[in-house]
Amino acid sequence: MSKTIFITGASKGFGKLWAEAFLKRGDKVAATSRTISGLQDLADKYGESFLPIALDITDREASIKAVNQAYQHFGSLDVVINNAGYGVFGAVEEAGEQEIKDVFNANVFGTLWVTQAALPIFRKQRNGHIIQLSSVLGVWSLPTLGIYNATKFAVEGFTEALASEVSGFGIKVTLVEPNGYNTDFGGASAVQSKAIPAYDNIKAGLATAEGLQPDDYGKPEATVSAILKLIDTENPPLRLFLGKIGLSKTERIYKEKLDTWKAWEDVAVAAHG
Structure with a gap:
């Protein structure tokens, strides 16, 4: 049975890949991007099944x-599917005030605004599925990505609470937690904080870090079958890793x-009083 899917950040990366996969199998898709020129090819190809929408998700x-x-x-x-978002690269001390506010506005508040918009519709229908694109970095942290970590930890926090709040309305909620993939995450869409030389050695050490080796990065196309299975299953999980790094590293951490x-x-119990 075909589905109607709303997905943000769909002009490139996972968003566009998944949007086209949905359309190919006969789903109806509303896809957003700040500018919809990157969605024109899908509009030309899929016609009435596809609705491109220009949207700045930070605008509630x-x-x-x-x-x-x-x-x-x-x-x-x-x-x-709340897919839109981006990364800030830099040590916590390096990150500028506006950089921090901007990425929280997009990754946290943008996700929250779209989620809040969908809930009245889903409650009325007594069904619906909200999928948040989190990250393994919403489960554990990496140095020089602390601000991005903070945004994904925030999404994990309110989404876990949300799942408990809305389950009685027939609404399903899933956090998708990919490891690194060969997308543009670290490219043009990323923000690089102004470097402080004191952190150069830490950054150099990341070249050998687990999860950041060439073979650790997944192929975006390989995620399609997982996302299709996720939206089709009757009882989707609250959390789903994508890639081979998430579970093994999470178990250790x-x-x-x-x-x-x-x-x-002993110290904790004594502090109870």
């Missing part, structure tokens, strides 16, 4: 309008966290 009113436009245009809405908490358990 515009986000509400865009989601409702898609719903009214197609007469239904089954899946909302969470063991380290648990070991630390246990080592300090």
Whole structure:
């Protein structure tokens, strides 16, 4: 059965790849981008099944309008995918005030505005699926990506709470957590903070870091089957890693966290009073 899907950040990367995969199999897709010129090829090819929408997701009113436009245009809405976002590269000390505010506006508030826009529709329908594009960096951190980490940790936090809040309305929620992929994430769309030489050695050390080796980066095309399975399954998971790095590294990092908490358990319990 075909679905109606709303996806943000669809002019390139995962967004465009997934949007076209949906269209190819007969789904209806509303796709957003700040400028829709990058969506024209899909509009030409798929006609009435495709609705391109120019949207700045940091504008709450515009986000509400865009989601409702898609719903009214197609007469239904089954899946909302919050894919839009970008990275800030730099140590925490290096990141500028406006850089930090801008990436939080896009990655956190933009995701939140679109989510809030979809919820009344899904509640009325008593069904719907919200998919947030998080990251393995919403589960654990890497040096020089701390600000990006913070945005994805925030998305993980409100989305986990959301899943509990809306399950009774028939609404499903999933956090998709990719490891590194050969997309433009570190390219033109990324922001590079002004460097402080004191952090040069840390940055140089990332050249040998787990998850950042050439073979650690996945092929974007390989994610299509996973996303199609995710939106088609009756009981989707709250969290889904994409790629081979996420689970193995998470198991090790969470063991380290648990070991630390246990080592300090006496202090923690004494602090209870």
